[in-house]
Amino acid sequence: MYPSLHLNLGEAYRRLSGHARARAHLDQGRAVAALADDGYGRMIIGGLERLGWRGLSRTGGNGLVDMIEHHPDAAFGHLGTPRLILRRFVPDDLAAFVEYRCDPEVARYQSWDAPFSVESGERFLAELATAHPGTPGEWFQFAVCRRVDGVLIGDCAACSTAHDPRLVEIGFTFARAHQRRGYATEAVGHLLQYLFTAQHERPPAHRVSASCDVRNVRSAGLLERLGMRREAHHVESAWYGGEWTSEYTYAQLRREWFTQRSAAP
């Protein structure tokens, strides 16, 4: 009833195409397969998972499980913009990282409280040492340094959603001394370009979103400058710093990003 599969991505895609209880199609250049949730289907799903495919949420009641080829960007090294380098954090970043996280102005609308301890910083950087961008369900923090002198000025972060890694959330933090110089726009803009482009077998993001406290006008301004759309105003939706806070959610689709930049995806 099923095609016999050599669990090779290209093969899986070709052989599954058109089959009654198993379908496959190309989405943004990557293979997406839908397999029946029965004994044989689950065997194929297990094989695909061993090859790095991910199960997506079930589609509307047709009994099929959607799968997508997904690999974290384990080969990630660094990204470059005219003035900045986005790279992996290294142990030498600890002092500068803890310093800007300790600034109450920087921490005001963030998930941590200032002061931020050196031990928390060490733990954070140790966890990042073995992490890769694009790992579903995990945040990855990119250190942002000035090209001219290598000084760490802040960080950007991205998290691929666990149930569908094509949906990505971002965050960003810049040291007060390095704000209002266009660095955040340059770094986060480049992060979006990276996320919307397939890299080292990581599929491109379909949608990137970000949330911010409605009082965080600089964060909202940055997201709007980058062309993100305010999609939601959640009223008292999060408990931060001992109070209910309201949040905006911004988002952008891949096709919108490339259309705005008049470049083919």
Ligand SMILES: CC(C)(COP(=O)(O)OP(=O)(O)OC[C@H]1O[C@@H](n2cnc3c(N)ncnc32)[C@H](O)[C@@H]1OP(=O)(O)O)[C@@H](O)C(=O)NCCC(=O)NCCS
């Ligand atoms: C959110 C945050 C990253 C925004 O930073 P930002 O300084 O507003 O953004 P940029 O670095 O892109 O700077 C943009 C400003 O620099 C100006 N600028 C100066 N030189 C520039 C240059 N060479 N190129 C571009 N812009 C330049 C721009 O005109 C703009 O000014 P404006 O805000 O008066 O319009 C920053 O406020 C921050 O880190 N806050 C603390 C952490 C935080 O709250 N994170 C978000 C949680 S949701």
